Amino acid sequence: MKAAVYDGPRTVNVKDMPDARIERPTDVLLRITTTNICGSDLHMYEGRTDMEPGRILGHENLGEVIAVGDAVDRVRVGDMVVVPFNISCGFCENCERGLTAFCLTTNPDPRIVGAAYGFADMGPYDGGQAEFLRVPYGDFNCLVLPEDARDTNRQKDYVMLADIFPTGWHATRLAEMVPGDTVVVYGAGPVGLMATYAAMIQGASRVWVVDRHQDRLEVAERLGAIPINYSKTSPIDRVMEDTSGIGADRGCECVGYQATDASGAEHPNITLNNLVRSVRFTGGIGVVGVFVPQDPGSPDPMYREGEVALDYGTLWFKGQRMGTGQCNVKVYNRKLFALIAEGRARPSFVVSHELPLDAAPQGYQHFDSRDSGWMKVVMHPDGKG
Ligand code: NAD
Ligand code: ZN
Numbered sequence: 001m002k003a004a005v006y007d008g009p010r011t012v013n014v015k016d017m018p019d020a021r022i023e024r025p026t027d028v029l030l031r032i033t034t035t036n037i038c039g040s041d042l043h044m045y046e047g048r049t050d051m052e053p054g055r056i057l058g059h060e061n062l063g064e065v066i067a068v069g070d071a072v073d074r075v076r077v078g079d080m081v082v083v084p085f086n087i088s089c090g091f092c093e094n095c096e097r098g099l100t101a102f103c104l105t106t107n108p109d110p111r112i113v114g115a116a117y118g119f120a121d122m123g124p125y126d127g128g129q130a131e132f133l134r135v136p137y138g139d140f141n142c143l144v145l146p147e148d149a150r151d152t153n154r155q156k157d158y159v160m161l162a163d164i165f166p167t168g169w170h171a172t173r174l175a176e177m178v179p180g181d182t183v184v185v186y187g188a189g190p191v192g193l194m195a196t197y198a199a200m201i202q203g204a205s206r207v208w209v210v211d212r213h214q215d216r217l218e219v220a221e222r223l224g225a226i227p228i229n230y231s232k233t234s235p236i237d238r239v240m241e242d243t244s245g246i247g248a249d250r251g252c253e254c255v256g257y258q259a260t261d262a263s264g265a266e267h268p269n270i271t272l273n274n275l276v277r278s279v280r281f282t283g284g285i286g287v288v289g290v291f292v293p294q295d296p297g298s299p300d301p302m303y304r305e306g307e308v309a310l311d312y313g314t315l316w317f318k319g320q321r322m323g324t325g326q327c328n329v330k331v332y333n334r335k336l337f338a339l340i341a342e343g344r345a346r347p348s349f350v351v352s353h354e355l356p357l358d359a360a361p362q363g364y365q366h367f368d369s370r371d372s373g374w375m376k377v378v379m380h381p382d383g384k385g
Helices: 039-045 152-162 164-174 190-201 214-222 235-242 270-278 312-317 329-341 357-368
Strands: 002-006 012-016 028-036 061-068 080-083 132-135 182-186 206-211 226-229 248-253 279-287 321-324 353-356 377-380
Touching: 002 357, 012 357, 028 080, 028 152, 039 357, 061 132, 061 152, 080 132, 080 152, 152 164, 152 329, 152 377, 164 190, 164 248, 164 279, 164 321, 164 329, 182 190, 182 235, 182 270, 190 206, 190 214, 190 248, 206 214, 206 235, 214 226, 226 235, 235 270, 248 270, 270 279, 270 312, 353 357, 357 377
Parallel strands: 182 206, 182 248, 206 226, 248 279, 279 321, 353 377
Antiparallel strands: 002 012, 028 061, 028 132, 028 377, 061 080
16 A cells, blocks of 8 residues: 655655555454644654654544454444544543543553554554554444545545544643633644634633744634734733733643744743743643653753753642643544534634645645645545545
């Protein structure tokens, strides 16, 4: 099969790889019709993780079931399904509690909890930026979609259920947002825009979105948010000014450890400290931007060991709460699917480019450069779209 393979820093090649196949009786095999490039892929693409060269990327996947293992009961050949980026078993103690991003059985490394497709440290699983994908525990992991999911255009909405729509929503839940709250979102990439969208749907009274890319801020503005370009304006000052010095009720971190200052230099602590300073006393902060235990390539000596200079004194003094981690997609995807199916949500608004799989190298390069207008790349390995 053809697949997009990570071949080292800033090198993705589309090559022939062994076909994905049913390996265990609980597996489902998909023919991928829509698969996305994610900001999480960029941490790997830039060589800032311990992703092994030679592995297939892609954890935001939607496709048609073409084979099922003998122990699969519910999912049928011919079904259109979207799968969470998390690979989870459904029967461990964490999965039972809904913590499917922290599945205790699917990562063979005893030191790590949680698994995902084509992802550094998240198990040996191949990604779905390929013609075919093996889905472990298919009955648990597949969200079966209605007939309209055969339409490539409709897939652009449903595929966002694999990761970024639930992840943006998760940011607001980790921040414990309630209707009427004000929310400041750091990052206007696809995840930050989904957090903004989630806050809007849940009844935020006001949302600020912080980034330095004007094209992305314009999309946030169209959603009804107040854009703050941090290369021109201090987001802390602006939020404080707009709230008579109180701060936002909630804050969402949708950037991660490669956050930059106005000049473009990396500081892994910048968004965390901006949040502590722009969220009110007793407010909530949800951190879905990725942080990693080691980052040998970091320009910040502390962060090479995963440590950040966090303004913990202020966080503690303000009595703030901070929730963190990968999104447990299964907690949200069925209900967010219902919002899409009923026409209440159209997360495809983030899609800027639809490419064939062969164009993956160009897709990575432009998205990684945050070239103007390159916001969310979806690919169609089936040649449609
Ligand atoms: P992205 O890289 O396209 O977006 C990040 C945005 O943050 C960029 O537009 C960038 O300009 C902006 N930014 C950089 N420094 C900033 C600062 N100081 N203040 C405000 N904005 C700043 O990526 P994305 O796809 O939107 O993903 C965002 C993060 O979410 C990544 O770290 C990704 O790995 C992570 N992620 C986490 C989960 C999860 O389950 N927790 C799921 C998906 C993605
Ligand atoms: Zn993703």
